[in-house]
Amino acid sequence: MAELRGRTAAALLAFACIGACSSEQSDLPGPEPAAPDQEKKPDVIYVPTPQDVVDMMLHLAKVRKEDVVYDLGCGDGRVVVTAAKRYGCRATGFDIDPDRVRESRENVRKNGVEHLARIEQKDIFTLDLSGADVVFLYLLPSLNVRLIPQLEKLKPGSRIVSHDFDMEGCRPDAVLTMRSKEDNDREHSVYLWTVPFHREETDSAMHGEVWEFKMDDAEEPAARQP
Numbered sequence: 001m002a003e004l005r006g007r008t009a010a011a012l013l014a015f016a017c018i019g020a021c022s023s024e025q026s027d028l029p030g031p032e033p034a035a036p037d038q039e040k041k042p043d044v045i046y047v048p049t050p051q052d053v054v055d056m057m058l059h060l061a062k063v064r065k066e067d068v069v070y071d072l073g074c075g076d077g078r079v080v081v082t083a084a085k086r087y088g089c090r091a092t093g094f095d096i097d098p099d100r101v102r103e104s105r106e107n108v109r110k111n112g113v114e115h116l117a118r119i120e121q122k123d124i125f126t127l128d129l130s131g132a133d134v135v136f137l138y139l140l141p142s143l144n145v146r147l148i149p150q151l152e153k154l155k156p157g158s159r160i161v162s163h164d165f166d167m168e169g170c171r172p173d174a175v176l177t178m179r180s181k182e183d184n185d186r187e188h189s190v191y192l193w194t195v196p197f198h199r200e201e202t203d204s205a206m207h208g209e210v211w212e213f214k215m216d217d218a219e220e221p222a223a224r225q226p
Helices: 002-027 051-060 078-087 098-110 141-146
Strands: 068-072 090-095 117-121 134-137 159-163 174-180 186-194 209-214 222-224
Touching (some): 051 078, 051 174, 068 078, 098 117
Parallel strands (some): 068 134, 174 209
Antiparallel strands (some): 174 186
């Protein structure tokens, strides 16, 4: 009988230890959940803007040292790096793709502009853009339109520049066409808007100025009315 009581006590002690260990393990922190933005996938396939087109976009937007530049969907960070190096302005690139974010941050580091430029992994459709003076886009027409409510909150006089794609319902201030030497002389379009937008129902590309520019021409492109 004493032996049975001893076995029972040992069994109860073992269960108590198991329960205590389980309780302690349940209190341990689990793996960190992924941030919501890190779980999302890019809305577009990454295609880099040729550097000579980047140069023209910055020129058309009249970027100044005191400006804050945002690049929505920054890819390899070339817009951010060029803005910081050439104009000495602050620039931030946003991308949802972790590979692009790593590449961009490395390019910022290699070019020695960490004091002016930064890269953030964010969903661009959740951003507060009100702190920007210049916003760069290379998305799709539908995504440009989706951004309009955010872009309308920019300060008056802020500039928006889009590579190749218009923004339906918002008349651009200028439309520039150029041939990129870095892209086998292919034609590229650059759209410029100034906040507040000129809203319209018709195709906006028909109403802005059309700029003709070739990279071997003078620095200032000549504008003509369509």
